[in-house]
Amino acid sequence: MTPDQTLNTSDPALDVAVAELAQTKTAWAQTGTAQRIALLAEVKDCLMQVSQIWAETAARHKQIPAGSPLIGEEWTSGPYALMSACNLFMETLAKVDGKQHIAKLPVRDLGNGQIAATVVPHSIWDRLLLSGVTAEVWMQPGIIRENLAQNTASGYDTLKADRRGGVSLVLGAGNISAIAPLDCFQKLFVEHQVVILKLNPVNDYLIEVLRPALRPLIDFGALRIVTGDADVGAYLCEHAGIDDIHITGAGASHDAIVWGTGAQGVQNKAARTPKNPRRVTSELGAVCPTIVVPGPWSNADLTFQAEHLATQKMHNSGFNCIACQMLIVPDGWAKTDTLLERMKTQISKVSARPPYYPGAADRVQDFADHGHPGEGDADDGGTCVVVPFAKGGDAWLEQTEVFAPAMSILRLANDDPESYLRAAIAYANENLHGTLGANILIHPKTLRAIGKRRFDALLADLRYGCIAINAWTGLGFLLVQTPWGGFPGASPDNVQSGIGFVHNSYMFDKPERTVVRAPFRPFPRNLLSGGLSLLPRPPWFVSNRKAHKIGELLTKFQHRPSILKIPRIFLNALLG
Secondary structure, eight states, X not given: OOTTOOOOXXXXXXXXXXXXXXXXXXXXXXXXXXXXXXXXXXXXXXXXXXXXXXXXXXXXXXXXOTTOTTHHHHHIIIIXXXXXXXXXXXXXXXXXXXXXXXXXXXXXXXXXXXXXXXXXXXXXXXXXXXXXXXXXXXXXXXXXXXXXXXXXXXXXXXXXXXXXXXXXXXXXXXXXXXXXXXHHHIIIIISOOEEEEEOOGGGGGGHHHHHHXXXXXXXXXXXXXXXOOHHHHHHHHTOTTOOEEEEEEOHHHHHHHHTOSHHHHHHHHHHTOOSOOSEEEEEEOOOEEEEEOOOOOOHHHHHHHHHHHHHHHHGGGGOOTTSEEEEEEEETOTTHHHHHHHHHHHHHHSOOOOOOSTTHHHHHHXXXXXXXXXXXXXXXSSSOEXXXXXXXXOTHHHHOOOOSSEEEEEEEEOSSHHHHHHHHHHHHHHHSXXXXXXXXXXXXXXXXXXXXXXXXXXXXXXXXXXXXXXXXXXXXXXXXXXXXXXXXXXXXXXXXXXXXXXXXXXXXXXXXXXXEEOOSSOTTGGGGGTOOOOOOSOTTXXXXXXXXXXXXXXXHHHHSOOGGGXXXXXXXXXXX
């Protein structure tokens, strides 16, 4: 029996897999950085061999038509993201001694006494391929310039000979195919843990590409991959050989692991007596908001940002934990209705996809029942349910992640852009479930009018793990340099969007949030207003006509970066 074979709870090979990892955990923890870099280089080569099969297989299972640009979603959120992660962790490992990997990161002081480190752009490739995109990591209070190094990659401060490691169980997500292996990288390369990865039944077909892609780690004995239904996951969660658990999924799944199910689970949670005493980290969903700030938007701005909003909802057919679910728009702004109509038009243009994720039809129906479509904004004709929401309305829409193509629209009073934005932030903090990701669309002139210092103060009040300015938080997931997780402060009995961070290739110990910024206008139209970015319509837009080509080219670039590959990428980006 192979070490990563499909298993079930009646098969003793589950116990064997955990036992084999336990035997290897100390050896893995004590591997040096050079050996880990070599293993990641091998993973890159193995991954490249299966990358096309990976993207096409995932697209086929999600019933995306052959040749559709939407296959680009599976390239970028699958093999591309993992290939990029290999490069970024290799770069960190090469310089982690003495914390040299953060020595040249720009750090700025925020008005509230915290600091922010700029992690994108950090290379010539960032400046070429992500022109105009920036990403900052804001550290938690108490982390200052003088102690940032001591609070970064602290797992590498322990001498190799003194590391003992542990066995982590990673429960994979069923929607985005890079989530599970990226979660494994957190355990392997940041926490020195060996991993048993249990794939989600929704996408357990990934075992056929993850086994060959991650073969170097499997052969070392640092990784085992298993599949099966909920009984396999439950068995492993209680297994004596498992030291800690990481789950990407729903809050209900987290609570079932920690507290138990049914009446006993409710009783355990109320008494704060967990059924499972292990450390459980998590990345869970949310009712994620997008805040549209009024300003001097042109007709072309409205069309482009309508595409942007459609992407925030319809990427991966809406099955994203950071899909926009509550769209907050200014009431009385002359351009609100035009923006909404264009957004719905863009949504209607997205090829209808069968709801591959289990329970989607029922969740959409529940959403529609609570939203009462027909009394205000209509749905768009079947691709996505869009309903109006009044402040103080049915709290179900504010507290229930739909995880499907459905969206609420809230109109807030608009006295002036700054007070409106302040009110929208307060609303999101106080009323919406979860703390994973929030988006703000704001015109550059409006930003300048508010001022950088005051805008930073507004962002500091917005309690989300990733905030995207004129971008989508999906970009924060894709970057890998940035920590990914809910806003700090969650607890097992009030888990919100989860506990802990993943990705985080710089290995910051105490990040608070990521702030991602992108150009308000795409190239070349931005040149007319003095913008210097070269970023055309982003490849993750559902309206991008060349997304499948760009995704493949970007993956090949990450495998072997070369300036000679840039022109073809840029040409397809312009044609997209």
